[in-house]
Amino acid sequence: MTLAINRLSRRFADFRALDDVSLSIAPGEFIALLGPSGSGKTTLLRILAGLDFPDAGALDQDGRDLLRVSARDRGVGLVFQHYALFRHMTVFENVAFGLRVRKRARRPSKAEIADRVDKLLKRVQLDGMAQRYPSQLSGGQRQRVALARALAIEPELLLLDEPFGALDAQVRVALRRWLRHLHEEMGLTTVFVTHDQEEALELADRVVVMNRGRIEQVGTPDEIYQQPATPFVFEFIGKSNKVPVRIHGGRLQAGDQRFEADALEGLADGSAVAYVRPEHLALSTTPLENGWKATLRHVYLSGSVAHLELEVPGLGQTLEAELGGEEAQRRSLQSGMHVTVQPRHLTVFPLDGKSGEPDLARRRVVHP
Ligand code: ATP
Numbered sequence: 021m022t023l024a025i026n027r028l029s030r031r032f033a034d035f036r037a038l039d040d041v042s043l044s045i046a047p048g049e050f051i052a053l054l055g056p057s058g059s060g061k062t063t064l065l066r067i068l069a070g071l072d073f074p075d076a077g078a079l080d081q082d083g084r085d086l087l088r089v090s091a092r093d094r095g096v097g098l099v100f101q102h103y104a105l106f107r108h109m110t111v112f113e114n115v116a117f118g119l120r121v122r123k124r125a126r127r128p129s130k131a132e133i134a135d136r137v138d139k140l141l142k143r144v145q146l147d148g149m150a151q152r153y154p155s156q157l158s159g160g161q162r163q164r165v166a167l168a169r170a171l172a173i174e175p176e177l178l179l180l181d182e183p184f185g186a187l188d189a190q191v192r193v194a195l196r197r198w199l200r201h202l203h204e205e206m207g208l209t210t211v212f213v214t215h216d217q218e219e220a221l222e223l224a225d226r227v228v229v230m231n232r233g234r235i236e237q238v239g240t241p242d243e244i245y246q247q248p249a250t251p252f253v254f255e256f257i258g259k260s261n262k263v264p265v266r267i268h269g270g271r272l273q274a275g276d277q278r279f280e281a282d283a284l285e286g287l288a289d290g291s292a293v294a295y296v297r298p299e300h301l302a303l304s305t306t307p308l309e310n311g312w313k314a315t316l317r318h319v320y321l322s323g324s325v326a327h328l329e330l331e332v333p334g335l336g337q338t339l340e341a342e343l344g345g346e347e348a349q350r351r352s353l354q355s356g357m358h359v360t361v362q363p364r365h366l367t368v369f370p371l372d373g374k375s376g377e378p379d380l381a382r383r384r385v386v387h388p
Contacts, residue, residue, distance in 0.1 A: 021047050021082055021176045021209055023068075028077035030063050030233075037063040038074065039233040048207040050200075052220035055230030056256070061213040064230075065179050068211060070094050081176075094177070097170030101182040104166065105154040111165050112137055112150035118173040140168040143202070160191040167199075171208075178210040184219070196223055217257050221245060229253050251369050251378050254295045261301070261339045265294045267370065275335035279310050281366040291371040293378065298327065298342035300365035304358045311360030314339070330359055 023045040030038040038060045045051055053061040066072040067079070070091030079086040086094060105114050115137045119128055128136065141147045144164040154162055163183055170178060183199075184192045200223055203210055214220050220227045221241040229236045229244060229252075237249040248254040255262070265274045267287050272279040272294060281294070304311070314330040317338065328341045339359060369378040 023086075023177065023209070024078075024080040025064075025068075026078040026080065028064070028067060028074045028079070030060075030067065030072070030074045036233045038067075041077070041233070041235055043228060043235065043238065045209060045211070048209055050203050050210045050212065050223060050225045052224035052227045053211060053213045053230060054215065054217060054220040054227050055236075056215055058232075059230040060233040061215075061230055062181055063233075065181050065211060065213050068177070069096050069098055069179050095173070095175050096177045096179055097173060097175035099163070099166045099170050099178075099180045099183045101185040105162055105169070107154050110151050110153055111141070111146065111157070114154070114165055115140055115168045115172050117169060136172060137168075140171055143171075144168045145198075158191075159187045160195055163187065163195065167202075171206075176209065178208050180210065181213045182215070183212075185214075192219070199223065221257075229256065231256075248295075248367065251293060251295070254367065259298050259340065259342070260295045261298065263294045263296070263335065263337070263339075265292050265368070266290070267292050267368070272366070272368065275312060275332070277310075277312055277334055279361075279366065280363040281368055282364045283366070283368050287368070287370055292368050293371060295367045295369075296361050296365055298340045300361060301330075301339060301341035302360050302362075303328075303341065303343070304360060305356075307358050308360045310363065311358045314357055314359040316357065330357075332359065 025041060025043045025045070028038050028041045029036065041060070041064060043051075053064060055061055063072065067074055068086075070086070070089065073087065106117065109117070116133050119133050119136065122128075137150070138147070141150055144167055146161060146164055146168065149157070149161070154165070157165065166183070167180075184195050187195065196219055212220075212223060221244065224241060226238060227241055227244045228238050231252050237244060237253045239247070239249075244253065244257055248257060251262075254260050263274050265272045265279075266289070267284060268278075268289050270284055272281050272284065272292070274294065303314075307313070312332045312334045314332045316328060317331050318329040320327040320329070324344060326343050326347075328343060330339045330341055332339055341359060371378055
């Protein structure tokens with residue numbers, strides 16, 4: 021099933037919850053919609069489910085105009101953050117529900133329903149729990165029942181809205197890995213809403229980063245992390261240092277130092293902003309090309325990794341570097357040091373001379 025989302029917009033009074041959103045989803049793909057609260061993820065999911073309608077745009081599923089198809093007939097399975105299981109029904113009855121309420125002509129026989137529910141409960145690793153009530157299950161088990169219920173109708177499209185959002189961190193990680201395996205087994209086209217970047221990067225074939233009702237970038241998890249297309253994506257995904265710079269004669273002026281950077285070719289002189297990831301900053305005791313003098317302010321050790329807060333007088337700001345714990349301990353004994361960055365690890369976004377905003381048309385993508 022190929023799903024083509026074409027220029028969808030949705031307003032609530034004056035507010036644009038979705039603004040000209042287009043995306044094509046391939047059969048069997050696992051898509052994560054990732055963005056901060058209020059970026060339009062749920063609105064897009066609800067439109068896909070047929071629970072809400074756009075003011076403009078089209079939704080096409082293999083040549084079928086989905087906007088004319090009722091939610092019930094779209095063949096979508098839905099799971100939300102809050103379990104929404106029927107509390108007075110057993111696990112078995114919850115999973116069987118979507119089949120039992122079908123019109124008589126399409127309703128499977130009792131025996132077929134029992135067989136299908138049994139198989140699904142095995143698939144979500146809840147066999148033996150069919151007669152329990154939701155109140156007798158853990159949060160993670162309830163979400164697996166919700167997933168089995170969504171799968172029971174054999175949907176063509178699975179829509180998941182923060183399905184693990186209410187669970188504690190450990191259960192969340194275990195369930196998302198389990199979901200990824202399930203997806204590899206079943207190959208069901210899936211759209212997964214989350215504001216958790218780790219979840220999106222680990223689960224999805226492609227991540228759609230949303231901001232203020234618009235798509236900022238669509239790419240594989242690796243592309244999104246290694247080649248953020250906009251300053252928003254750079255700041256939202258992973259950690260980053262942001263440094264105001266000037267492009268001047270094919271090099272960067274950053275504070276009191278001049279830098280080489282790979283992506284400057286063809287860019288006119290002017291103001292810009294450069295980003296570098298903490299893991300791409302290296303420390304040295306001697307001055308090197310592409311570096312500043314720095315003083316270590318704090319070391320934050322977390323497991324095997326250390327985050328170093330560096331004061332950089334020549335830049336007038338602090339930078340964060342990330343090192344292995346052992347190296348960080350050695351470094352922390354040194355008073356003076358230099359922090360350097362490879363030309364390929366500086367991503368530069370020129371600023372528009374008039375608005376002061378990033379001018380994305382003039383950006384060059386760096387391939388690390
Ligand atoms: P979250 O992660 O918080 O769920 P989201 O990215 O899913 O955020 P949406 O739920 O799609 O965001 O909402 C986008 C914006 O549209 C929000 O600012 C929200 O307040 C607004 N909005 C959504 N539904 C309605 C509605 N029925 N009436 C008015 N405003 C709405």
